[in-house]
Amino acid sequence: MERWSHGPPKGGHYRCPLPVKGSRYTKLDVVESTGFMAFLQTIENLGFSQWVKQSGSLWAFPGILLMHTYGMAILVGVIAGIDLKILGLVPALPLAPMRKFFPLVWAAFWVNAITGTMLLMADASTKLTNPDFGVKMLCIVLAVITQRLIQTRVFGDPEIDRRPFQSQAKMLAAASLVCWLGAITAGRLLAYVGSATGL
Amino acid sequence: MMPLWVTVPLIVVAGVLVTGLLAYVIDRSNHA
Amino acid sequence: MIDFLSNTSHIHLLLNHVPTTAFTVALALFVIALFTGSETLKKTGFAMFFVIAAVSIATYTSGSAAEAWLRGAGTASALPAHVLSDVIREHEDAALWATVLMAVTGFFSWLALWQSKTVRKLPSWSVPLVLVLALLSFAAMSRTAYLGGHINHVEIRPDVVAVHKACEAILDEATKRPGSIPDAPEGCPWQSAVDEVAKATGTPPPHTSTARALGDFVIGHTWMWPTLETLHFVGLSLLFTTVLIVNLRLLGMIKVVPYAAVYQLLPIGMLGFAINLVTGMLFFVGIPSQYNANPVFYWKIVFVLLAGLNTTYFMLADDAWRARAGQSAPPRARVAAASAIFIWLAVLYCGHMLPFIGNAF
Numbered sequence: 248m249e250r251w252s253h254g255p256p257k258g259g260h261y262r263c264p265l266p267v268k269g270s271r272y273t274k275l276d277v278v279e280s281t282g283f284m285a286f287l288q289t290i291e292n293l294g295f296s297q298w299v300k301q302s303g304s305l306w307a308f309p310g311i312l313l314m315h316t317y318g319m320a321i322l323v324g325v326i327a328g329i330d331l332k333i334l335g336l337v338p339a340l341p342l343a344p345m346r347k348f349f350p351l352v353w354a355a356f357w358v359n360a361i362t363g364t365m366l367l368m369a370d371a372s373t374k375l376t377n378p379d380f381g382v383k384m385l386c387i388v389l390a391v392i393t394q395r396l397i398q399t400r401v402f403g404d405p406e407i408d409r410r411p412f413q414s415q416a417k418m419l420a421a422a423s424l425v426c427w428l429g430a431i432t433a434g435r436l437l438a439y440v441g442s443a444t445g446l
Numbered sequence: 447m448m449p450l451w452v453t454v455p456l457i458v459v460a461g462v463l464v465t466g467l468l469a470y471v472i473d474r475s476n477h478a
Numbered sequence: 479m480i481d482f483l484s485n486t487s488h489i490h491l492l493l494n495h496v497p498t499t500a501f502t503v504a505l506a507l508f509v510i511a512l513f514t515g516s517e518t519l520k521k522t523g524f525a526m527f528f529v530i531a532a533v534s535i536a537t538y539t540s541g542s543a544a545e546a547w548l549r550g551a552g553t554a555s556a557l558p559a560h561v562l563s564d565v566i567r568e569h570e571d572a573a574l575w576a577t578v579l580m581a582v583t584g585f586f587s588w589l590a591l592w593q594s595k596t597v598r599k600l601p602s603w604s605v606p607l608v609l610v611l612a613l614l615s616f617a618a619m620s621r622t623a624y625l626g627g628h629i630n631h632v633e634i635r636p637d638v639v640a641v642h643k644a645c646e647a648i649l650d651e652a653t654k655r656p657g658s659i660p661d662a663p664e665g666c667p668w669q670s671a672v673d674e675v676a677k678a679t680g681t682p683p684p685h686t687s688t689a690r691a692l693g694d695f696v697i698g699h700t701w702m703w704p705t706l707e708t709l710h711f712v713g714l715s716l717l718f719t720t721v722l723i724v725n726l727r728l729l730g731m732i733k734v735v736p737y738a739a740v741y742q743l744l745p746i747g748m749l750g751f752a753i754n755l756v757t758g759m760l761f762f763v764g765i766p767s768q769y770n771a772n773p774v775f776y777w778k779i780v781f782v783l784l785a786g787l788n789t790t791y792f793m794l795a796d797d798a799w800r801a802r803a804g805q806s807a808p809p810r811a812r813v814a815a816a817s818a819i820f821i822w823l824a825v826l827y828c829g830h831m832l833p834f835i836g837n838a839f
Contacts, residue, residue: 309834316830317823319711324718331719331746336473339739344732348723379451428462428712432455435708440451453701458708465712465753472589472745 287371299369308369311362318359319434323427325352326394333401333412333420341408342401349398356391377441383433390426393419486543486770493537494626497580497619501530505616512605520600524587525790527612531584532786535755536779538577539762539769541570541626546770560632560672569625571687574763576618581755583611585748591793592744632668637678641671689763696764703764706757713753714826720747721822728798728807728815737801744792772836778828785821788814 290296299307325348332342367374374380401407401416412420448456508523545566550556557563590604628635633642645666652662696702720743726732727740762769769775791814792798798814801807807815 305831305834309831313827313830316826320714320718320826321722323715324722327715328719328723328743328746331469336469336746337739337742339742341735341739344735345723347732348726427715428458429455431711431715432458432708435704435711436451436454439454439704440449448701450701450704454704454708457701457705458712461705461709461753462712465716465749469746469749472749 284372287375290368290371293368295365296369296371299365308366311365315359315362315366318355318362319431322352322355322359323431325355326423326427329397330420330424333397333416334424335412335417343407346398346402352394373441374437377437379433379436379440383430383437386426386429386433390423390430393423393426397423486540486547490537490540490544493533493540494623496530496533497537497576497615498623500526500533501616501619504530505612508609508612512609517600520605521591521594521794524591524600524604524608525794527587527608528584528591528793529786529790531580531587532783534577534580534584536783538573538759539775539779541573542762542766543770545570546767551771560669561629562672562676565625565628565635567687567690569622569629570689572618572622572625574687574689574692576615576622577759579611579615579618583608583615585752586611588748588789588793589745592748595741595793595799596738632672635675637675638668638671641674642666642668645671692760693763693766696760702760706760710754710757710761713750713757716750717747717754717822719750720744721818725815725818728801728811730806730812733801733804733806736803736805737798737807768832772832774828774831774836778825778832781821781825781828785818785825788818788821 291300298304299311304310328337329342329345329348331337332340332345397416397419401412401419404416504523504526507519507526511519511523548557548561555563586604586608590600590608593604594600632638645663648659649663649666652659696706724740724743724747727735727737795810795814797808797811801811806812
């Protein structure tokens with residue numbers, strides 16, 4: 248059983264459960280392809296998107312998703328270490344030197360942003376009408392904001408490692424973990440919930 | 447029958463909390 | 479050689495010597511260590527238990543693959559006439575419990591070794607706890623091995639032996655007093671004894687193993703699979719926390735931090751691995767066929783075993799501890815660190831590629 252998508256239904260008719268910006272959709276109306284949906288379909292029909300979805304090459308969907316997985320492992324792996332440290336789990340490890348990992352973290356983030364975009368392009372009409380995808384994006388936005396705050400407020404504290412972490416730092420660390428957990432869960436659920444199963 | 451997007455996150459959170467508890471217990475036992 | 483290695487029955491028959499024979503040696507060593515009080519011998523015992531526990535994972539999965547090989551790929555079962563399904567289920571049942579017990583033994587053995595490096599001696603709870611767990615595991619493994627022997631060796635199956643003995647008694651009587659028993663058999667072939675036992679147990683529902691029941695639970699609820707997958711990702715994130723930070727430190731990043739400090743991250747990694755072992759085993763008992771027939775899965779197990787060896791090195795060797803604050807790690811530790819990152823990236827690769835290479839599921 249191939250788990251790859253079979254594209255949008257013929258004729259471009261959708262049952263969309265949520266109002267989508269730029270379209271004439273309302274709750275549970277069956278609608279014609281509008282400007283927005285037609286745009287998404289154009290993206291999906293691009294040569295590149297078709298190659299990702301249909302080519303069957305290991306470098307296409309599997310390879311891109313592999314890079315996405317590697318990116319996730321590095322990104323969440325390092326960040327989880329930093330967050331758990333702030334939450335008090337590894338007392339002997341100083342936090343300040345961990346800033347050397349930031350370039351790696353952001354590199355992994357951009358790998359995922361790029362591979363994520365590629366994956367999204369191949370499945371635009373299904374993903375962007377899937378509320379779960381919105382949840383994932385929201386979690387990531389919040390996680391990135393939290394990460395920036397940690398980098399400036401926690402790592403920027405001149406008293407870092409010299410006194411116990413303040414509750415603001417611990418809340419940021421906890422929030423970061425929750426956001427990334429949310430992103431992972433929502434991401435995994437993409438294969439199972441929402442409209443016609445896509446990629 | 448709860449929808450998938452409720453059941454899965456619920457159980458995942460439960461699993462993570464259990465894991466967190468285990469991690470906390472192991473951590474405490476190292477600095478007892 | 480390749481043919482031999484690709485025969486999964488062979489692999490299972492090879493590997494099942496580890497939780498039995500090697501385990502016997504390890505247990506004997508450990509008991510001797512208790513009498514002599516030798517810390518080194520105790521640590522050796524712990525390390526052996528850990529490695530044996532790791533290999534036992536492969537033993538279990540290869541057992542499932544061996545059954546698949548024996549049953550054949552077609553819809554009609556290709557099981558040889560003397561092999562009874564029930565017996566395989568009983569063996570599988572025992573094997574699952576034994577593997578779980580062994581994994582717990584391995585985990586606490588690892589924890590003991592991990593703690594011994596920071597407090598300079600083995601923690602007091604470790605020896606009694608691991609001894610009890612090891613003895614329980616050994617009993618479970620022995621029972622598993624005994625039941626495993628029943629699969630092919632009809633001559634040790636109690637029910638078959640009973641029928642055979644009854645036949646031999648009649649034969650004996652008929653030979654001693656010829657003509658005394660009408661329709662006396664001319665011989666007592668083992669296959670007839672097996673057939674008679676099979677007939678007797680045929681009608682009641684076949685013995686269901688715990689593995690089957692667990693597997694049915696996993697695939698019987700639609701929320702199970704995505705939940706297990708998500709937890710598998712959580713586990714791998716925790717694992718990579720440790721794998722990346724510890725090994726990148728040994729390779730020269732954040733040199734200001736001593737190895738002793740990043741060493742505290744190891745239990746987090748082990749916790750991540752434990753989550754993935756549990757979720758992984760649940761995937762495996764859920765749909766064994768998509769793993770049994772998938773060469774990429776074998777490679778994943780191979781790399782996990784290599785990771786186990788890598789971990790054992792770090793548990794026993796003192797090389798990495800020479801990386802104090804500001805100091806580089808010695809070459810051997812750096813090789814081990816680079817290998818660790820490579821191995822776990824390979825595990826991740828294999829796990830990800832499971833649906834794309836091998837058989838698509």
